[in-house]
Amino acid sequence: MRIILHEGKDDKKYIKRICNYLEIQVTDENFYEMRDKSTFFKEENEIYQLIKANSRISKMLFVLDADYKTNDSVYGGCDNAQREILKMIEKLGLSDRSDYYITCDPTTKNGYFETLFSLVFQMI
Amino acid sequence: MSEHFIKNIEIKNFKCFEDFKAEGFGRVNLIGGKNNVGKTAFMEACYVNSSADRFDNLLFSLSTIERNRDRLNIVLSDKISIIDLLTINGSFSVKSINEIEYIVKDSNLEKSVIIKLNGDEQEINSTNKILFDKNNKVVFIDNSGFTNFELKEVYKEVQFQDKDILLNEYLQKFDLNISTFKIISDKPYIKQKKSSEYMELSKFGDGVKQYISIICSLYSAKDGYLFIDELENGIHYTNLDKLWEIILTISKQQNVQVFATTHSKECIESYARVAKKLEDEEETKYIELFKDKDQIKTMVLSRKQLDYQLKQNHEVR
Numbered sequence: 417m418r419i420i421l422h423e424g425k426d427d428k429k430y431i432k433r434i435c436n437y438l439e440i441q442v443t444d445e446n447f448y449e450m451r452d453k454s455t456f457f458k459e460e461n462e463i464y465q466l467i468k469a470n471s472r473i474s475k476m477l478f479v480l481d482a483d484y485k486t487n488d489s490v491y492g493g494c495d496n497a498q499r500e501i502l503k504m505i506e507k508l509g510l511s512d513r514s515d516y517y518i519t520c521d522p523t524t525k526n527g528y529f530e531t532l533f534s535l536v537f538q539m540i
Numbered sequence: 541m542s543e544h545f546i547k548n549i550e551i552k553n554f555k556c557f558e559d560f561k562a563e564g565f566g567r568v569n570l571i572g573g574k575n576n577v578g579k580t581a582f583m584e585a586c587y588v589n590s591s592a593d594r595f596d597n598l599l600f601s602l603s604t605i606e607r608n609r610d611r612l613n614i615v616l617s618d619k620i621s622i623i624d625l626l627t628i629n630g631s632f633s634v635k636s637i638n639e640i641e642y643i644v645k646d647s648n649l650e651k652s653v654i655i656k657l658n659g660d661e662q663e664i665n666s667t668n669k670i671l672f673d674k675n676n677k678v679v680f681i682d683n684s685g686f687t688n689f690e691l692k693e694v695y696k697e698v699q700f701q702d703k704d705i706l707l708n709e710y711l712q713k714f715d716l717n718i719s720t721f722k723i724i725s726d727k728p729y730i731k732q733k734k735s736s737e738y739m740e741l742s743k744f745g746d747g748v749k750q751y752i753s754i755i756c757s758l759y760s761a762k763d764g765y766l767f768i769d770e771l772e773n774g775i776h777y778t779n780l781d782k783l784w785e786i787i788l789t790i791s792k793q794q795n796v797q798v799f800a801t802t803h804s805k806e807c808i809e810s811y812a813r814v815a816k817k818l819e820d821e822e823e824t825k826y827i828e829l830f831k832d833k834d835q836i837k838t839m840v841l842s843r844k845q846l847d848y849q850l851k852q853n854h855e856v857r
Contacts, residue, residue: 444852444854445854448852449852462842462845466841466845469839469841470839471832472830472832
């Protein structure tokens with residue numbers, strides 16, 4: 417089973433819409449809501465323990481917002497978020513079966529899922 | 541958590557388990573998973589292990605699980621010998637609070653069993669006198685429920701502990717029309733509030749009997765273990781919260797470790813809800829069994845993790 421770890425309920429809706437557009441079949445089983453971005457960086461959280469215990473999970477995708485570097489010098493902005501999530505994936509021992517996607521404006525490298533979506537809609 | 545509780549288990553060649561390990565059990569453990577994944581067999585392994593204080597207790601528990609699976613009736617009707625009965629499942633080992641190694645030898649001349657239990661060894665063959673004795677601190681309610689004899693046995697402890705009034709109060713919560721439960725001349729009876737006469741328990745639904753069996757067993761298994769196969773049998777989902785509240789409360793008071801299987805999502809949801817309400821976080825676990833590449837595997841979830849799985853609409857049965 418492949419799973420997607422995401423921040424909140426809206427992110428799940430966005431990802432489901434993208435999957436539907438790409439004709440990738442997903443169910444609720446494929447989604448693990450982390451509730452907020454900070455949970456991604458807590459190694460001992462219950463959700464990570466659950467995922468590590470579930471041998472049926474073969475691959476996982478971490479999807480999180482970049483947010484703004486000016487608001488958070490450690491986890492804010494695409495580069496910081498990328499560096500920190502890579503560190504966390506390695507700490508969890510999941511590097512060989514994980515990938516990640518930081519949602520933001522690809523030019524400024526700041527923002528959220530919504531920022532990316534609005535840019536895509538402008539292009540369309 | 542109490543010292544005597546099963547915290548982990550290692551099962552080899554027992555029924556559908558080839559090589560299986562699990563850990564992290566709590567005081568109350570609900571077991572779920574799809575059909576034929578081994579929920580009952582897992583519980584039977586725990587039952588056999590926790591029963592095995594002595595050789596005769598171990599042999600009693602093994603014969604009980606055969607009877608529960610309705611094999612004993614078949615083998616007795618064929619007039620099979622006890623040694624044939626004890627060798628029916630072949631060799632196995634179950635290691636937890638007791639270390640059991642059960643070796644079946646089947647030569648041309650005769651069948652025998654070598655049992656290694658916590659370092660001691662005993663050989664059983666057709667010439668031995670075989671002793672069976674029930675470990676009274678371990679109770680198993682199979683999926684067809686108790687016989688009147690079994691119910692009478694566990695009810696004794698309710699009387700010894702002067703819990704008759706409390707049992708009736710619990711029953712009245714389950715069904716407002718019930719007034720009193722009693723065993724008279726070896727038969728269980730119920731008196732309803734609107735009537736002055738006792739009626740046989742068999743005249744009532746299976747849910748009432750299951751409810752009474754579970755409550756009495758919790759008292760009977762004081763400082764021991766209770767195993768319930770298909771806990772929700774006969775019980776309407778609206779009564780599950782009341783039942784779980786009783787199980788979580790009495791098991792704590794009586795220091796009983798509980799293992800129960802279920803197929804019902806309502807039963808799992810009720811379990812998570814009541815454990816949260818009673819703030820029984822640390823000692824309530826959900827054990828999910830599943831098959832992964834033909835191997836039986838398990839996930840032991842905390843109450844919080846179970847709650848998360850249910851909220852995410854993940855399949856937990």
